[in-house]
Amino acid sequence: MENQAQYRGSGASTTTNSMRPGTPESRSSPFNDEITPAPRANPFSTPYTSRPASSFGSSSAVRPPASRYFHSRRVRKGEVEQPWRSKKDPKEKWVTIIPLIGMLIGFGIAGFLVYDGISSVVQHTYCEVLNDDFSGGINTAVWTKEAEVGGFGNGQFEQTTLTDENVFVQDGKLVIKPTLQDASLIESNNVINLTADGTCSSPVLKNCVSVTNLTAGTIIQPVKSGRISTKAGATIKYGRVEVTARLPSGDWLWPAIWMLPVNETYGPWPLSGEIDIVEGRGNNHTYQQGGNNIVSSALHWGPDPANDAWWRTNVKRSALHTTYAAGENTFGLEWSQKYLFTYINTKLLQVLYTNFDEPLWKRGNFPLSDSNGTRLVDVWSQTGREQTPFDQEFYLILNVAVGGTNGWFEDGQSGKPWFDTSTTAKNDFWAARDQWYPTWQAKGAGQMEVSSVKMWKQCDGDEGN
Template identity: 65%
Template sequence: MDHTEHFYGRSAAGMPSVASTAAPTPQRPGTPSESVGRNPFGDGVESQASHRSSGNPANPFASPDASRPASSLDSASALGRYDGGQRYFHSRRVRKGEIEKPWTKQADPKEKWVTILPLLGIFIGLAISGVLVWDGIRSVVKHKYCLVLEEDWSNGFNEKIWQKEVQVGGFGNGEFEQTTGGDQNVYIENGNLIIKATPQDDALMQQDYTINLLKDGTCTSKLPADCIAVTNITTGNSSIVPPVLSGRINTRPGATIKYGRVEVTAKLPAGDWLWPAIWMMPRDSVYGPWPQSGEIDLMESRGNNYTYPQGGNNIMSSALHWGPNPANDGWWRTNVKRQALHTTYSAGFNTFGLEWSQKYLFTYVNSRLLQVLYVNFDTPMWSRGNFPTQDANGTRIVDIWSSTGRDQTPFDQPFYLILNLAVGGTNGWFEDNVNGKPWLDASPNAKKDFWQAKDKWFPTWTQPQMEVSKVMMWQQCDGDEDL
């Protein structure tokens, strides 16, 4: 049996296979080893013998090239070939010269504007934006600030700077707390100032009892209503002494500013009907009683949780109070809320800030870029308020601020800082009939109703204190503060 027949074998009919009957391939002189098994069709398809002779083992699962139909074997120019005998695809369907080349055609002159106009619009937009940014930066008044107060409580409670307010009258809001002057409700702990609310002694609610702060000389107000409270059960009177003790402090003795900056870093309380506040009042009521001389609220919040409709300890608000009388307070025109981002203001410390000048006033949280309330003093506050010409009693309402000639009046006088934790109240800060509020603002039994619901609200007081780690106050000192 010859070599070819031995490799491919015979068919079942005894006839030699195609490989055994193929004509011998002529050898090129000088290359006998390359000529072995070369395909006579010259299409680059080599026999397995050539692979075997070249030292490459043949694929035992591959069909012999000679057994393929002739239609599968094309010329080398059609299939292509590079060194090594491998073939690559070459399309017969696209002939040379038939490929479209639109980029070689001459473009319509108008088509360039399709590119030029959008680019021109972008350039003009960027130029306008740049001018606006430049003008905004140029127009911002840059002030020089001088430090007035830097308080971190490392030296304890400095009574030359701070005053503890001691009263029982509710501070005009019908609040339910008695503010104390000792260390029970205002004290330093772990380097922070703590203002804590605690329940009053229940025995003072069950018997006739009088708190008279005028008698012991501790009251910080001169009004009897602010200094005297009574529980009266003998005559069936519904009055009781304040059901809660808490604290309120201010910087009136040693730190006031007229234009400048204030920053208070604090963690707010958690508990129903707690009312923390960081705010400012005028040192002197130059334009008259509240709110004629103004009020600046950097932060007010509620201790209720996030489900409280008016906003619990996940919401803080800033406001200005200003107007000819309490019935015409323009605070609702200058009141803005800010929600904590995926947290609450009682979960950690935040910095509540104020920047105040002759031209503007704004509050912020943690960064001056995170503004809450912004008021531009480009219009007289009286005009902004759009107040009526007379009050409900028919008394004429007169513009009490126009004589100064300043748009920012009444916010053109020295103010001092107040930190306090109130509880309850009858001024509407906690809306009636919302989230189980246990008292009605107009009820003479409001404080008593609140106290009798102690079993409901006291368990929620998981954090009944406002903690303050730092207080900073700066005075504008570039010469314009006298305007």
């Protein structure tokens, strides 16, 4: 007993054979084992776990007691009563029925909304206008090569030609390929005059004539390229367009698939509108503005070039883990009286979507006058159509432009070798050809390849509006 008291005083939990029968320490275990419950620990003693092992010495009398283990046993069937299982509450079934009814109602509402949305969209009938895979070469009844030096006022650095050097069919694909200008035309005073032989595609003189003047530091277009259109053979007013093409790679290349009105019904550009299905840049993905991994779609519309509202209808689309120069994509357009949208490969991957739900003049919020104080006249709303000027015949254009001074390539970005405001911009670009021309020369890199062009017009009786 003396040892027992000593152990209890020190927080130990042990028993001896001298314990009297009937005491709590001698009660049998409910699990029929020989382990007896430990006495209550002394709250003022030092916990064993807080003492180093060396502090216990070699005497077993002062060592911590052996670890206790948790014992479990299986509860046998019938040992625990479960009265709730003997009789079920009749209301319990509603716990299952009510959620199922809610789910059925939810599916029904969702199905109705989907049906209502689909049925409310006007389903147009389309008639084929053009389906060209270039297997028979360039169909001159449809396609027209265009020769100019003006670049549509963008200050581009290419001269578009009528020769097979820049636009041709190879391996069943239409190829538009930029090439270097004849150096002799740049290194000495020369004049390109496309009106002399009647080949110029533009009635504007500055789009047909270019001059090299070494004294002034100006040169003719340093690059030749191609532009081809369907103006003569395939036009649509509302409908669809799909062009399957691989865009080029190469610094300062500017590929475009776009549309212009057959007639300037409402006035000169951009009063009569422009539809850019896709535009890109040939530079690689490190280019600050986005290279051949990004394309954009836009509409151009406004009372004059200074008030072009293209920024209100302009959207970019990045390629997913690839580039638009790595392989072919289908660039599409769907256009009706109520909407216009562009897409890539599938209508589900839309780029630009524009609703014609209010007059475009109102949407543009244009000023009352231009910078010269001339009043800007609304020539669109008088038609009574909210989609004006996109309510007339348009034709398709495919081209690869180079450079330019309109800001498509921003000054100071990624080593751009010219400034838009410089009078010697073309000369500066030509002087840097050892930097950019090698990026065009990898096999197929510096050219746009077109596999097919398809055009449909809306032919369900609404195309006249």
